[in-house]
Every structure is written in structure tokens, then in C-alpha cells.
Amino acid sequence: MEVQARPEQRAVAAGPGQAAPIIRVEHLYKQFGPLEVLHDVSLSVDRSEVLCVIGPSGSGKSTLLRCISLLEPYSAGRVYVEGALLGFREVGGRLVRDRLRNIDRIRRNLGVVFQQFNLWPHMTALRNVAEALVLVKRLPRRTAEEIGRAMLAKVGLADKTEVYPSRLSGGQQQRVAIARALAMEPHVMLFDEPTSSLDPELVGEVLQVMKQLAAEGMTMVVVTHEMGFAAEAADRVVFMDAGAIVEEGPASRIFRNPHSNRLQQFLQTWKERNVIDAV
Amino acid sequence: MGSDSDLLIRYGPQLLSGLFYTVYICGLANLIAIGLGLAVALLQGLPTFPMRWLCRSYIALMRGTPILIQLFLLYYGGPSVGLRLDAVTAGIIGLSAYGGAYFAEIFRAGFQSIPRGQIEAARILGMSSAQIVSRIKIPQMLVLIVPPGVNQVIIIVKESAVLSIITVPELTKVTIRMVSETFVIIEPYIALAALFWILIEAISWLGSALERRMTRHL
Numbered sequence: 001m002e003v004q005a006r007p008e009q010r011a012v013a014a015g016p017g018q019a020a021p022i023i024r025v026e027h028l029y030k031q032f033g034p035l036e037v038l039h040d041v042s043l044s045v046d047r048s049e050v051l052c053v054i055g056p057s058g059s060g061k062s063t064l065l066r067c068i069s070l071l072e073p074y075s076a077g078r079v080y081v082e083g084a085l086l087g088f089r090e091v092g093g094r095l096v097r098d099r100l101r102n103i104d105r106i107r108r109n110l111g112v113v114f115q116q117f118n119l120w121p122h123m124t125a126l127r128n129v130a131e132a133l134v135l136v137k138r139l140p141r142r143t144a145e146e147i148g149r150a151m152l153a154k155v156g157l158a159d160k161t162e163v164y165p166s167r168l169s170g171g172q173q174q175r176v177a178i179a180r181a182l183a184m185e186p187h188v189m190l191f192d193e194p195t196s197s198l199d200p201e202l203v204g205e206v207l208q209v210m211k212q213l214a215a216e217g218m219t220m221v222v223v224t225h226e227m228g229f230a231a232e233a234a235d236r237v238v239f240m241d242a243g244a245i246v247e248e249g250p251a252s253r254i255f256r257n258p259h260s261n262r263l264q265q266f267l268q269t270w271k272e273r274n275v276i277d278a279v
Numbered sequence: 280m281g282s283d284s285d286l287l288i289r290y291g292p293q294l295l296s297g298l299f300y301t302v303y304i305c306g307l308a309n310l311i312a313i314g315l316g317l318a319v320a321l322l323q324g325l326p327t328f329p330m331r332w333l334c335r336s337y338i339a340l341m342r343g344t345p346i347l348i349q350l351f352l353l354y355y356g357g358p359s360v361g362l363r364l365d366a367v368t369a370g371i372i373g374l375s376a377y378g379g380a381y382f383a384e385i386f387r388a389g390f391q392s393i394p395r396g397q398i399e400a401a402r403i404l405g406m407s408s409a410q411i412v413s414r415i416k417i418p419q420m421l422v423l424i425v426p427p428g429v430n431q432v433i434i435i436v437k438e439s440a441v442l443s444i445i446t447v448p449e450l451t452k453v454t455i456r457m458v459s460e461t462f463v464i465i466e467p468y469i470a471l472a473a474l475f476w477i478l479i480e481a482i483s484w485l486g487s488a489l490e491r492r493m494t495r496h497l
Contacts, residue, residue: 069403071399071402071403104405107403107405108405110403111403112399112400112403114396114399114400116394116396118394118396118397118399118400119397119400120397120400120401120415120419121419121496121497122418122419122422122496124496131414132401132404132405132406135406135407135410135414136404136405136406136410164496164497166496166497177400180400180404181404184404184405
């Protein structure tokens with residue numbers, strides 16, 4: 001695999017197996033009109049790393065994920081996926097919007113799981129998973145469906161292949177969505193609050209699948225409110241507030257020994273809520 | 280009443296011929312209008328400004344003026360710009376162009392009610408715009424628009440009565456001739472209304488069947 005270094009270091013082409021970050025975000029800014037949603041965000045994700053992004057609502061964590069997958073074009077800064085600049089080309093030191101074909105090629109390394117599942121309601125679970133294999137990877141329908149069945153089995157839905165999304169629970173729908181993303185063999189999975197629209201009793205089955213993926217060595221970026229998951233599964237946690245990264249570090253350190261006031265406050269409210277829940 | 284049913288029997292062949300024209304013209308016009316409406320709805324979604332402007336103008340013009348005047352301009356005004364059409368052709372074109380504008384709006388609304396997230400999911404999996412339109416958008420839009428679409432088909436069938444004014448030999452035209460030849464008024468018009476009613480009941484029955492069939496997965 002070709003791993004491209006940033007342009008000014010292009011001579012230092014990293015070889016396979018080298019520990020180049022799989023995603024690199026540099027000085028990212030995002031504005032919606034006058035509203036600045038991301039302010040100078042930089043981070044990198046290594047191969048097989050599980051990175052959880054936590055923070056209050058409106059802190060920009062979902063926007064960050066949407067910029068990394070270019071569902072939202074960023075205002076300034078750079079996003080590299082597998083060393084390739086995503087969304088723009090450098091022409092004489094200036095950034096020019098890239099062609100869709102190049103964007104699609106780079107994005108093929110990314111799998112995205114959305115808060116709202118975003119399954120296609122007119123297709124069965126199996127077709128949801130197999131469709132892109134046929135249309136994008138140009139696999140024969142039969143092969144695509146074999147892969148689809150395997151993916152659905154992997155997320156524990158082997159018996160739901162012919163079922164339409166409307167007949168599935170939220171947790172099952174989200175697992176189909178995970179299977180759909182996995183079928184394309186992405187190098188990184190991006191999860192945008194994957195359990196936030198689920199009933200509490202369905203959260204576990206989705207987190208279980210995600211933990212299994214993490215254990216298999218999948219690189220994952222997870223925007224989540226599930227502190228338990230972050231504490232257990234994350235290698236590293238990033239805490240965002242007001243569009244900026246306030247603090248980041250290993251999960252154990254972030255949760256046991258938060259440095260910044262803002263993170264201490266944030267974790268405190270979360271702890272209090274859990275205490276109330278336990279009563 | 281004996282002479283009245285004689286009347287309907289006597290005019291039976293003409294009424295049948297009128298019914299044939301009504302069904303033929305409406306069937307064809309609806310098919311063209313649906314195709315035209317879909318094309319306009321899709322073209323309107325393109326980011327190119329002139330295309331969008333053209334589509335909006337077409338819709339505004341067709342919805343903003345009475346169909347009767349559109350038909351007059353087409354059929355009686357056409358020859359003065361070298362457009363010489365027979366009445367049936369003018370009727371089909373006029374009805375299609377008129378219906379197309381309404382179908383375009385129905386389709387546009389259908390496309391808009393597909394959640395954005397579904398399109399984003401398809402994009403991120405690498406599907407092209409054409410694939411997204413044909414595999415994600417159109418199949419869902421077609422389900423959503425069955426009720427308003429059937430409604431529009433019915434409206435076009437009823438509007439087809441005005442084609443009698445540009446001498447299209449459809450049901451209404453035949454009935455008007457019948458009235459003027461026999462001076463009997465009530466029975467022919469009731470027969471006309473009944474025939475339209477049967478036609479439209481059939482369409483709405485087909486529409487319900489289609490809706491049941493298409494929403495099985497929901």
C-alpha cells in the first residue's frame with residue numbers, strides 16, 4: 001500500500017507496516033456562516049487504535065467526524081487519510097477542491113456509522129449490506145450477498161438477512177449499518193454517536209459489536225456519550241469543548257486523573273447522573 | 280325512459296369511440312407527463328443555474344395559466360408559427376405539458392422527503408450520483424408519491440374534458456354533439472358523468488392496489 005507523507009516531506013515515503021498515522025487532522029477549522037464550530041483541531045489516529053471523542057453536545061465532535069469523512073467540507077486546515085489529502089489538491093502551494101473520483105477513492109478507506117443508522121428502508125438487511133459491493137466494487141450479486149451474509153452473521157444477525165429495516169429494532173438496524181460499512185473493508189471505522197438514538201436496553205448489543213471490532217484490531221474513531229465504552233475500549237480519549245480539543249490522553253488517565261477544569265466538570269456531571277441512575 | 284335508453288344505444292358506437300379517445304389520450308398524456316415530470320424534477324436538482332431556471336419557469340408557466348388557454352394557443356395559435364397539429368395530437372401534447380409541471384412538483388417533494396442521511400450513507404460507500412438517484416432516491420420517491428400521483432392522474436383525466444373545446448372527439452365532445460342533435464340534455468350528461476366516474480374509480484382502485492404493493496416493506 002502506498003502511504004503518502006505530507007507534501008513537504010514527500011521524499012520520506014513511508015513503507016508498509018510503518019507506524020504512519022492512518023488519519024491525520026491538521027489545524028482544522030469549520031465555520032457554519034458566522035458560527036465557528038471547529039477551532040484549530042489537530043489530531044492523529046494510528047493503525048489499530050481506538051480513539052474516543054467525548055464532550056458536551058455542541059462541542060463540535062460530530063462535526064469533526066463529518067469533516068474527517070468530508071460529509072462536511074472543512075473551512076481551513078487539512079485532513080489526511082492514509083497519507084492522502086482528502087477533499088483538496090495542492091496546486092502551487094494552494095488548496096484546490098479535488099475531483100469527486102479522487103475523493104471517493106480516498107474515502108473508500110473509511111467506513112462511517114451514523115447516529116440515525118441511515119439504512120435504506122426499501123431494501124432488506126442483506127441488500128443494504130450487499131448493494132455497494134455490487135454497485136461500487138462491481139462484485140457479482142451472488143458474491144456480494146455471500147459477503148453480506150457473512151457480515152450480518154458477524155454482527156449477530158444471520159437470521160435477519162431478508163428482513164426490512166422497519167421490522168428491526170434500533171439496535172439491530174445499527175448492527176446492519178455496521179455490517180454495511182464493514183463489507184467494504186474500510187481501514188478505519190468512524191462512529192458518530194452510534195448509540196445515541198437507541199433505547200437504553202439496546203445500547204449493549206451495539207457496543208458489544210464495537211468492542212469485538214476493536215479487539216480484532218480495527219482502527220476506530222468513536223464519537224460517543226458512552227463513558228463506560230470509552231473507559232473500557234478506547235486506547236486514547238479526546239475531550240472536546242467549544243470546538244476545540246481541551247485534553248487528550250490514554251483512557252485510564254483521562255477518566256482517573258483529568259487535568260483541565262472543564263473535563264473535571266464534564267466528568268463530574270456524568271458521575272452524578274450515573275449515581276442518580278443507580279439509586 | 281324507453282326512448283332514452285334507445286338514445287344511448289343509438290349513440291353507443293359514438294360513445295364507445297369517445298371513451299376510446301379519452302382513455303387513449305389520457306393514458307398516453309399521463310405516461311408522458313410522468314416521464315416529463317421526473318426529468319424536470321431530476322434536472323431541477325442539478326447545480327447548474329440555467330437548467331434550474333428553465334425548469335422553474337416551465338413549472339410556473341404551466342401551473343400559472345389555465346389549461347384551456349394553453350390549448351387554444353397550441354391548437355389555434357400554433358399554425359401561425361408553423362406548428363400544425365391535429366386535434367388529438369394537440370390534446371395529448373397539451374395535457375402532457377400541463378400535467379408534467381404538476382408531476383415535477385410531486386416528484387420534487389418526494390425526493391425532498393428522503394432523509395439526507397441515507398444519501399450520505401450511499402455517498403460515503405462510494406456510490407455515484409447516478410447510482411444514488413436510480414437505486415436510493417427513485418425507488419423510495421416512487422413509493423412516497425403514489426397517493427398524490429394517483430390524485431394527479433385523476434385530475435388529468437377530468438381535465439381532459441376541456442379537450443372537447445379544441446374538437447378532440449373524446450367523450451365530452453361526443454356527448455355535446457349528442458345533446459345538440461337530440462335536444463335531450465339530462466341523460467347524455469348523466470351518462471357522461473357515469474363513464475368518467477367509472478374510469479376514475481378504476482384508476483383509484485388500481486392506485487390503492489399499487490400503494491399496498493409498494494408499501495409492503497414499511
